[in-house]
Amino acid sequence: MSGSIEQGAGRTRGSTHILHFLVRIPRPMETVWPALATADGLATWFTPADVLEPHLGGAVTLHGIGSGRITAWDVERIAEYTVEGGARLRFHLERDGDNASALRFTHEFRGGQESEQRWRARFERLIENLSRP
Numbered sequence: 246m247s248g249s250i251e252q253g254a255g256r257t258r259g260s261t262h263i264l265h266f267l268v269r270i271p272r273p274m275e276t277v278w279p280a281l282a283t284a285d286g287l288a289t290w291f292t293p294a295d296v297l298e299p300h301l302g303g304a305v306t307l308h309g310i311g312s313g314r315i316t317a318w319d320v321e322r323i324a325e326y327t328v329e330g331g332a333r334l335r336f337h338l339e340r341d342g343d344n345a346s347a348l349r350f351t352h353e354f355r356g357g358q359e360s361e362q363r364w365r366a367r368f369e370r371l372i373e374n375l376s377r378p
Contacts, residue, residue, distance in 0.1 A: 247271060248372035250365055260355050261331070268348040268368045272375045274321055274338050277346045280371060281336040282324040290371040307334075331355060 251267040270277050280286035284294035287307070296306040298315065305326045306312040317325035317335065325335040333353040341347040352364065 248368075248376070250368045250372075252361055252365070255361065262354055262356075264350075264352045264361060264364060266348075266350040266364060266368060268350060268372070269341055270346045270348060270372055270375055271344070272346060273344050274340060274346045277338060277348065277375060278321045280375060281338065281348070282320075289374050291367050310334075 248271055249269045251269075252265070255262065255264045257263070280290060282297075282299060284297045287294045287297070291307075292310060293308040294305060295308055296304050296312070298304045299318070301315055301318040303315040303318070304312070305315055305328070307326065307328060311328035311330060311332065313326060313328035313332075315325065316327040316333070317323050321338065323335070323337050325333065327333045331353070332355070333351070335351040337349040337351075339347045339349065348368075350364070350368075
């Protein structure tokens with residue numbers, strides 16, 4: 246079984262852009278969660294987390310993205326990072342059958358520095374990394 250990436254409708258609200266993705270990962274939630282919610286895990290597919298305090302209100306610094314706070318945290322389900330400039334990255338993990346996961350991802354940001362293609366490449370790297378034995 247291989248993973249898949251489905252892009253939802255991106256939209257703009259004022260100067261804020263919102264991207265949505267549904268990423269199906271052929272691994273159980275317990276395997277996927279560390280890739281979304283630990284400094285070591287994020288570094289393997291997205292960006293190093295120079296600081297990551299894994300709890301609601303904890304500090305987070307994502308290399309090249311910015312510093313901020315963890316604004317939603319539900320262990321093994323939801324990690325949301327809100328950084329300077331109002332950018333918000335939300336990872337919502339759900340079971341997808343017995344041995345797979347569905348990641349619902351939202352990225353809210355201002356400006357044009359992020360793109361659907363960059364996120365698609367990141368999620369392809371995430372699926373590839375998690376597919377290794």
